[in-house]
Amino acid sequence: MDLGIDLGTTHTVVASVDRGNYPVMSFQDEDGDSHDHIPSLTALVDGQMVHGFAAAAAMVAGRPGIRSVKRALANPAVTFATPVHIGDTAVPIGELLTSYLRHVIDQIHLNGADGELRVVVGVPAHAHTGQRFVTIEAFKAAGFTVLGMVNEPSAAGLEYSLRQSRTLNSRRTRVIIYDLGGGTFDASLVDMSGTSGEVIDSVGLNDLGGDDFDRVLADLVTPRITAEVPPRDSLLEACRLAKEGIRSQSRNALVDLPDETVRIPVAEFEQACHPLVDRSLSVMEPLSKLLQSDPAKSDVAGIDMVGGSTSLPLVPRLVRELFGRRVHRSPNPTASTAIGLAIAADPTSPHSIRDRLSRGFGVFRETNWGQELAFDVLADQNLRLDSPTTITRRYQSRHNIGVYRFVEFSRTDADGTPRGDLSPFAEIVVPLDEGLQRSGAPIDKAQVHPVDQGHWVEETYTIDSSGMVGAAITDLDTGWSVSTTMGRDRPVILPPSARRVPVPPAG
Ligand SMILES: Nc1ncnc2c1ncn2[C@@H]1O[C@H](COP(=O)(O)OP(=O)(O)OP(=O)(O)O)[C@@H](O)[C@H]1O
Ligand SMILES: [Mg+2]
Structure with a gap:
């Protein structure tokens, strides 16, 4: 079976190739509820590593765990042997990833897939060579056949070309992909004449994503806690859930802690997050200059917003303040990268993209x-x-x-x-x-x-x-x-x- 796997900082999303369609796989949590992702988490239970939903449950129960392994991978000096810590236990990052990916394979099998699993893997556009190397090696060691590696925003560009071809026309063939995920931000200018795209330029930050919004909320919450302050990991998890509950009409974010619920006005949270979104906007300036120029003359059709963090209402609002109505949110912001990777894995797809080194x-x-x-x-x-x-x-x-x-x-x-x-x-x-x-x-x-x-x-x-x-x-x-x-x-x-x-x- 051919697959696209987006190994995200917070979510691992798998899309398969199925006769010209690219369905996103669903996975069951500990309660039997379905999700279109596996949490990118590993925890230690009685000395054994557990992953995904089991790790999430173990971490809620107070077991040591690790979030955002991908951030450790972004260290330019990373090798397969670089240690990461789960509680007090050091584990080589390559082994941890391999073990995690074996779990992903088991979950894919539970979805009914059998035979060889051939996969196109994503990496952040600005990933260093070390990160690419360790990622590919871990996928191979886990048992996948790696067909290739595609930069995440380029994959999102592929998905866009399949979904949004009607916003493109012969004069406007370029799109800026704005991808704000859990741990990284990437923006790419992609040219989509016909079905073959080309990445013209891309910029990004390896240290900006939804995790940072969680930390901002945790910092606002901590001084307001009257009972015992929970461990940092549980606090961050509670903040993430509260953040994901914010809708455009919400007045308060409600952070549910074991002994109390802390209420943070959304306006206050958004003000504190403003600098994070501003960082993304300033790093994409080399690309967005193209949009700010006379819209009638620009060949940029618009900005496509993908990545889970674009669901936070503040993010599209600030981007629209700058660029107006040419900003479009993807209908499925957390899955578009995996779908694009599956398109790249499909030898029969007419859609393709040519990439650049990006660094x-x-x-x-x-x-x-x-x-x-x-x-x-x-x-x-x-x-x-x-x-x-x-x-x-x-x-x-x-x-x-x-x-x-x-x-x-x-x-x-x-x-x-x-x-x-x-x-x-x-x-x-x-x-x-x-x-x-x-x-x-x-x-x-x-x-x-x-x-x-x-x-x-x-x-x-x-x-x-x-x-x-x-x-x-x-x-x-x-x-x-x-x-x-x-x-x-x-x-x-x-x-x-x-x-x-x-x-x-x-x-
Ligand atoms: N409704 C929501 N409101 C706000 N944030 C959300 C919402 N849904 C998801 N998120 C945030 O989106 C982030 C995950 O996004 P996504 O799945 O695109 O990232 P990822 O692919 O795991 O990470 P990356 O691409 O950076 O490696 C998390 O920080 C999550 O809290
Ligand atoms: Mg992502």
């Missing part, structure tokens, strides 16, 4: 241990991902040891220099000296010195269609090679015999 990567070449530092952009956020890309550089080294520090960044300026959050994601140290290579001893930074007529070096980078980056640095004179998939624990050192490459003529 760039480059290298600091530090051959003189800090005295000489040059930055080289290897790929920027606009790189198209319709087929794997290989970048190769060859040069003669001026040092006996090469030090390469790779970073990811979200955007480059007009002049091509990276701006904003640079995050390191790998360091490779390569001996470019036969003696050092042979000895295999750890390299001491004090050993670096300039050389005349250094070895020839080849750097090769491959970016696959899910946005994962592999790097290999090869000493062409000796065949010594070091390669790594960014986001894996450490670079792999290959013995010289493992990879021999022809030596180019000197000069």
